[in-house]
Amino acid sequence: MSSPSAVESFPAHTSAASQIFTTVLSQGPLTRLEVARRAGLSAAAVTKAVRPLIEAGYLVEDVDEDSRPALGRPANLVRVDGGRALFIGVKVTGDAIIGVLTDLCCRILVARHIPLAARDPKAVLGTAAELVRELLIEADGLGVRVAGLGMAVSGDVDRAEGVVRYSPFLEWRELPLAELAAMTTGLPVTVDNDVRALTVAEQWFGAGVGLSGFAVVTVGAGIGCGLVVHGRVVAGAHGVAGEIGHVTVDPAGPRCHCGNRGCVEAIASDDAIVRQVRAATGVQVADAIEAAGLAHDGIAGAREVYARAGDAIGRGIATVANLLGPERVIISGEGLAAYDLFADHIRDAFATAAFGSAARCDVWTRPLPFDEWARGAAATAIQSFIRSDAN
Amino acid sequence: MSSPSAVESFPAHTSAASQIFTTVLSQGPLTRLEVARRAGLSAAAVTKAVRPLIEAGYLVEDVDEDSRPALGRPANLVRVDGGRALFIGVKVTGDAIIGVLTDLCCRILVARHIPLAARDPKAVLGTAAELVRELLIEADGLGVRVAGLGMAVSGDVDRAEGVVRYSPFLEWRELPLAELAAMTTGLPVTVDNDVRALTVAEQWFGAGVGLSGFAVVTVGAGIGCGLVVHGRVVAGAHGVAGEIGHVTVDPAGPRCHCGNRGCVEAIASDDAIVRQVRAATGVQVADAIEAAGLAHDGIAGAREVYARAGDAIGRGIATVANLLGPERVIISGEGLAAYDLFADHIRDAFATAAFGSAARCDVWTRPLPFDEWARGAAATAIQSFIRSDAN
């Protein structure tokens, strides 16, 4: 995290303290005893770690009138005061920048987006700065300081250094984005890969809470995958990880932009579906929405394309499950708008291709509004804020 | 680890101490300063942790006369005294039990194997006990105590509980192997999946030393894969992980015993190769060795089978690399005897199917004598011995 303005910093310097805070943050209001249990610490340690966090206003005490036990002293719940600090998350796509203002609990307070004219770093940075400025004004209105900015970009991103190594889509190489954005906005900046950012959000605030191993699969313009193993997001030795989109599903399948044939992405991405629906039906559909329309109208050719796409995704997920044995797979992404068209095929293909007990992993689906990508970016900023040695 | 005889235990109770010992164990003789650097600790901490380990005889000091620096005080090397404790590793296969006696550095001192008449737990346990008895006599001859027994079994094994959940090959279910073997042999017993055990051996004593993410791919009777992510062996939520053998490579390929088509294992396992070579050449080869013989003789049909097998393995490895971004992939296994027949195809398929920087992961090959499987089992015993919270 590149941090120019070292304002008052988060008062959890020991690993145990930040672990305790993280537990409360993601597992909702808990009694101190319960926190101790989940964090594997003594109750005394929790009491001691919680006090300064309460004094600093990051945690607050609550009494749960409802679930008062029949016997014994009632517990005091501890929860995070979301309003204590705000964060901005920014997702850069090819044609727009999406920004959200969230609270410390990563709840979206404001969402904005600005179309993007050009993709060169200067243009993007300028637009992003404008968006951040708008959100800062909103934050001012709330009277709460913004404690960090997270930026999510597709491609090979080095979070530790805050550098975008290579983003094919934006045609950026070795861009020190964190440093640049920190200079422009005056905020501490965290930069990460977009799918990993989304995965962080799921891990701390979503369907991955409490799990030590899970996968997030995004379906849309591309097919992406974020992996959490041993409780940590997998980053890969060379910045590559979770490339489920380029798992080969059918070596005789359509050619993929990566050069191979039959990648999941060449069969199930929005583009691939549009292309295949056009070929199958002869209708020149403009985008995935129209393609889904044809399928919803019952046009056989279009429905088959979705069936094949679902099959490809299901096989891809099965591959992940076979290799890593995640506790859960979370399917998400804009493509889920047409989820009814391939849900069954995903499930069938997964059930067939998963080996043995790997099939016991539960497959969840979550709608993913586009803002969520930006929320993921905010989640990385929150993570960096809480523990500077984040990862 | 099921431990009936709690003899004198290993004197490294803090996490740092066992981390220091592990560093010295796997990274060979090191100066204290170098240990400190690699373990991320201060020199003082290393000095303090090393002393009791030297007093207990697990570490010894060495002077490296050769590489004395021109300037300054020469360093004292610290290394593990392999002779301080012995371990027994046992690998159970369908038709034999292989056992090795190793020292603390996991060097094989004696290797034995006994054919197996039946596969039921009682028969296997009896034979294993016999083998262990023989190795204990060898150990007695050396005058060193055996500090642990590791057992490696294929299938779903719960190492923490020491229970074989389900081994399809042996037809065992929910067998508390660690407990049974501990009662029979009187030794502390660790039980793990065979491929994971091999992976532990590579991680601590082989080509995975010092890497935080790598994969071991075994080629032979089956196609297996052990994964290390974030420095830890991946176990999978339901005991399944690393099932590269059932990654689909060609949905139109040959049927696999798992019910699907075109799994790597259905194309590249010994059995699959024999079957395909028979079909391609009409020669009723008896085993993989004869099949390789035909290919070495230049018979086109046989060579093609190996080409396809290499292609399948290379694609499988590429899938792992795309998903996890390991720093290295170690190809190993009995099948490597015919490595010259498919090496190029593995490399080509990997280079083609790996996405972007994932192709930068280095692919190593290591011959794997059958004893190595048993050595892997011994490695798990050593691991358990060193840190009781092993995983």
Added chain:
DNA sequence: CTTCTTTCATTGACAGCGGAAAATAAGGAG
């Protein structure tokens, strides 16, 4: 209304770990 019982939370003493800095050791060079 007092006392018990039960469970949650806090306190204070304390042990141990690991770091920083200073001291010591072990060479070679001059």
Added chain:
DNA sequence: CTCCTTATTTTCCGCTGTCAATGAAAGAAG
């Protein structure tokens, strides 16, 4: 013999987290 350099050890010292004991906050029992 002294100085310089690098390795190792020693000597504090602060900090963390545990333990065991104590306080607190109910409802239950009498």
